Amino acid sequence: MSHDVHVEARNEAEYQHSRRKAGQAMRNQVTVFAVMIFLTFIAFAAVQAGFSAYLVVPLVLLFAGVQVGLQLYYFMHLSEKGTGIMQFFIYSGALVAFTMVLGFVTIVWI
Amino acid sequence: MSSTAKKKGFGATIWDYLTTVDHKKIAILYLIAGTLFFVIGGIEAMLIRIQLAKPNNDFVSAGLFNEIITMHGTTMIFLAAMPLLFAFMNAVVPLQIGARDVAFPFLNSLGFWLFFWGGIFLNLSWLLGGAPDAGWTSYASLSLASPGHGIDFYAIGLQISGAGTLISGINFIVTIINMRAPGMTFMRMPLFTWTTFVSSSLILFAFPPLTVGLFFMIFDRMFGSNFFDHTMGGNTIIWEHLFWIFGHPEVYILVLPAFGLYSEIIPTFARKRLFGYSSMVFATILIGFLGFMVWAHHMFTVGLGATANAIFAVATMAIAVPTGMKVFNWLCTMWGGSIKVTTPMLYALGFIPSFVAGGVTGVMQASAPLDYQLHDSYFIVAHFHYVIVGGIVLALFAGAHFYWPIMFNRMLNETLGKITFVVFFIGFHMTFFVQHFLGLMGMPRRVFTYLPNQGLDTYNLISTIGAFLMAIGVVLLVVNVIITTIQNKPCGRDPWGDGRTLEWAIPQPVPYYNFKQTPLVRGLDTYWIEKMEGNKEGMSYAEPISDIHMPNNSIIPFVMVFGLFVAGFGALYNPDADKPWALAVLIIGLAITFGSMIVRSLKDDLGYHISKEELMNEKGGNE
Numbered sequence: 001m002s003h004d005v006h007v008e009a010r011n012e013a014e015y016q017h018s019r020r021k022a023g024q025a026m027r028n029q030v031t032v033f034a035v036m037i038f039l040t041f042i043a044f045a046a047v048q049a050g051f052s053a054y055l056v057v058p059l060v061l062l063f064a065g066v067q068v069g070l071q072l073y074y075f076m077h078l079s080e081k082g083t084g085i086m087q088f089f090i091y092s093g094a095l096v097a098f099t100m101v102l103g104f105v106t107i108v109w110i
Numbered sequence: 111m112s113s114t115a116k117k118k119g120f121g122a123t124i125w126d127y128l129t130t131v132d133h134k135k136i137a138i139l140y141l142i143a144g145t146l147f148f149v150i151g152g153i154e155a156m157l158i159r160i161q162l163a164k165p166n167n168d169f170v171s172a173g174l175f176n177e178i179i180t181m182h183g184t185t186m187i188f189l190a191a192m193p194l195l196f197a198f199m200n201a202v203v204p205l206q207i208g209a210r211d212v213a214f215p216f217l218n219s220l221g222f223w224l225f226f227w228g229g230i231f232l233n234l235s236w237l238l239g240g241a242p243d244a245g246w247t248s249y250a251s252l253s254l255a256s257p258g259h260g261i262d263f264y265a266i267g268l269q270i271s272g273a274g275t276l277i278s279g280i281n282f283i284v285t286i287i288n289m290r291a292p293g294m295t296f297m298r299m300p301l302f303t304w305t306t307f308v309s310s311s312l313i314l315f316a317f318p319p320l321t322v323g324l325f326f327m328i329f330d331r332m333f334g335s336n337f338f339d340h341t342m343g344g345n346t347i348i349w350e351h352l353f354w355i356f357g358h359p360e361v362y363i364l365v366l367p368a369f370g371l372y373s374e375i376i377p378t379f380a381r382k383r384l385f386g387y388s389s390m391v392f393a394t395i396l397i398g399f400l401g402f403m404v405w406a407h408h409m410f411t412v413g414l415g416a417t418a419n420a421i422f423a424v425a426t427m428a429i430a431v432p433t434g435m436k437v438f439n440w441l442c443t444m445w446g447g448s449i450k451v452t453t454p455m456l457y458a459l460g461f462i463p464s465f466v467a468g469g470v471t472g473v474m475q476a477s478a479p480l481d482y483q484l485h486d487s488y489f490i491v492a493h494f495h496y497v498i499v500g501g502i503v504l505a506l507f508a509g510a511h512f513y514w515p516i517m518f519n520r521m522l523n524e525t526l527g528k529i530t531f532v533v534f535f536i537g538f539h540m541t542f543f544v545q546h547f548l549g550l551m552g553m554p555r556r557v558f559t560y561l562p563n564q565g566l567d568t569y570n571l572i573s574t575i576g577a578f579l580m581a582i583g584v585v586l587l588v589v590n591v592i593i594t595t596i597q598n599k600p601c602g603r604d605p606w607g608d609g610r611t612l613e614w615a616i617p618q619p620v621p622y623y624n625f626k627q628t629p630l631v632r633g634l635d636t637y638w639i640e641k642m643e644g645n646k647e648g649m650s651y652a653e654p655i656s657d658i659h660m661p662n663n664s665i666i667p668f669v670m671v672f673g674l675f676v677a678g679f680g681a682l683y684n685p686d687a688d689k690p691w692a693l694a695v696l697i698i699g700l701a702i703t704f705g706s707m708i709v710r711s712l713k714d715d716l717g718y719h720i721s722k723e724e725l726m727n728e729k730g731g732n733e
């Protein structure tokens with residue numbers, strides 16, 4: 001690609017628009033951050049409270065899954081446009097890993 | 111940097127290749143190294159066939175025979191077929207998508223040197239106390255019991271070269287996603303680029319399980335762990351799963367780029383656009399996915415249970431559907447075309463029936479009850495050689511003839527090429543067709559000899575004679591290369607006259623920056639479109655001439671890998687009580703590797719620019 005310098009001037013309305021969007025994104029991130037801390041807290045509390053392992057393990061795994069999703073979509077911007085290929089690869093990888101784990105659990109270990 | 115055109119001394123050329131980050135030169139390195147290993151693996155194959163030529167033969171001992179078959183399989187898959195395909199990917203894909211190089215030129219070089227030193231490490235086992243002898247699958251119950259260091263060479267050598275493959279795969283994924291020229295949408299990508307893309311994605315997902323398996327193996331053998339040792343609570347079957355979770359996708363990693371090569375060659379010489387382009391793309395992706403769902407068809411006889419066997423049998427048969435789509439698309443591409451039977455086209459024509467035969471035996475094996483009969487017999491050997499030789503090796507030879515003009519600006523001799531094809535093709539069918547029957551008659555694979563008068567003698571002899579014909583074919587190809595090199599006649603741009611895609615539109619020899627101006631892609635078969643519209647230059651441009659940013663050469667990848675190579679010996683000899691220096695060697699090797707990583711990270715290497723003026727002056731090519 002060419003390396004000639006390219007300057008894009010923005011007018012006042014565009015500036016205000018992007019500012020608003022950035023503010024919105026910031027609010028989202030802080031909210032999600034709080035949610036994630038809350039989920040982590042519940043997970044720790046569940047272990048501490050000494051509930052049955054059959055409750056605690058699925059709960060912790062569920063929260064972990066939710067957190068991965070939040071992490072990907074809010075902090076790593078997977079919700080934005082142009083991430084189609086990344087999503088395709090992530091979900092393909094998850095599918096492949098899932099078949100592997102399923103295979104191991106059903107025909108090797110049980 | 112216009113000095114590149116000047117003649118260089120021998121030493122300078124070697125240095126240039128050791129440090130190069132140019133995809134075109136790395137392609138040549140892959141081609142040379144891949145051919146070297148192909149010849150080594152071929153010699154091993156000849157030794158196997160000589161041993162089996164007659165009953166009760168004692169040409170090699172049973173132990174040596176095991177080493178030879180192991181090294182033959184491992185070398186052919188990891189060190190010959192993969193690198194030779196990488197040679198074509200490197201040579202062609204960046205040109206096909208209108209890029210100046212791959213996304214990470216430094217990593218490209220690193221990937222090559224990892225593969226190369228891993229391969230050398232593995233082969234040094236011959237000189238250092240014996241090669242691995244547990245088959246290319248190296249099942250843990252066998253390999254953990256194997257004395258000596260053979261298996262250690264296998265595990266560490268493949269670990270090193272596997273890292274290289276993974277790096278190169280990632281590099282191609284990023285390149286194809288990010289570096290396509292303006293206008294080249296995904297659905298305008300030539301099929302070789304598509305298959306490279308899918309194949310690289312398979313590498314991305316399939317090599318990590320192998321890496322894990324090999325690490326377990328290395329730790330079990332060299333550092334006292336017990337992942338696969340059932341007497342210590344481990345499980346030997348886990349290796350088989352890990353190996354085949356990698357192993358089955360691996361066969362598609364190999365065959366998809368081969369499909370890609372045929373999908374370039376057939377439309378070119380049928381002089382007709384590829385039939386069913388979008389269904390080809392779809393079939394490629396579908397094969398990629400299904401390839402991960404079928405690994406246990408290699409383990410039907412392990413005792414997974416009827417349910418698991420049934421599921422994997424059905425999944426395996428399903429792969430035949432997208433594969434069949436491809437075959438029909440190739441046939442329909444030729445249908446009604448004005449076919450020119452050149453050497454590459456001849457290989458493509460030979461490929462179709464051969465590969466279909468391999469696919470049919472594959473579906474037979476996919477039926478679990480039948481596989482109880484076929485498993486570990488010569489039938490299996492016949493099957494996978496029909497797909498591997500009939501699919502991949504024919505593609506490599508076809509690709510060599512087809513792309514020689516792009517890589518070297520020379521044409522391989524056509525007449526000799528056709529003779530080579532005939533000899534090789536007859537030899538191939540002679541060698542492997544009869545092996546189906548040997549298998550059905552009960553001859554087991556991986557057994558070093560057999561008794562006379564069981565009906566096996568004649569077929570084995572035929573098979574060995576066929577193998578010699580194949581060897582003659584390979585020698586003829588090498589002779590062809592030598593003749594072409596000596597004749598030294600530049601062939602210029604688009605020497606086949608029917609090139610369809612961007613790589614044929616570039617002036618020859620390809621300038622080191624590939625494209626003076628980034629091309630604009632206006633449809634599938636870009637060059638064809640421009641030719642049809644009478645565009646003499648062969649390309650429309652997407653940008654005016656401007657400075658080009660180029661990466662600097664670097665010796666760091668070579669040094670980095672050399673460190674790993676040294677560390678490999680340290681790990682290998684670590685368990686020996688009489689070699690106390692092993693740990694020191696391991697540490698020194700790793701220090702070299704991490705040292706060069708640190709240098710690479712701390713030293714800014716921003717590359718250089720070719721100025722606009724210099725580009726204007728340079729003619730680019732000799733046309």
Ligand code: HEM
Nearest residue numbers: 361365407408430469472473475476481485486494497498
């Ligand atoms: C229609 C497609 C295919 C089907 C249904 C199929 C099916 C199978 C099955 C069921 C086996 C296991 C046989 C046994 O060990 O009992 C097998 C083995 C094998 N196949 Fe295929 N296959 C197909 C295509 C391919 C391709 C394209 C390649 C390579 C490029 C390939 C390479 C191999 C190899 C190397 C083995 C033997 C592995 C070993 O045990 O050492 N196959 N195939």
Ligand SMILES: [Cu+2]
Nearest residue numbers: 358405407408
């Ligand atoms: Cu398979």
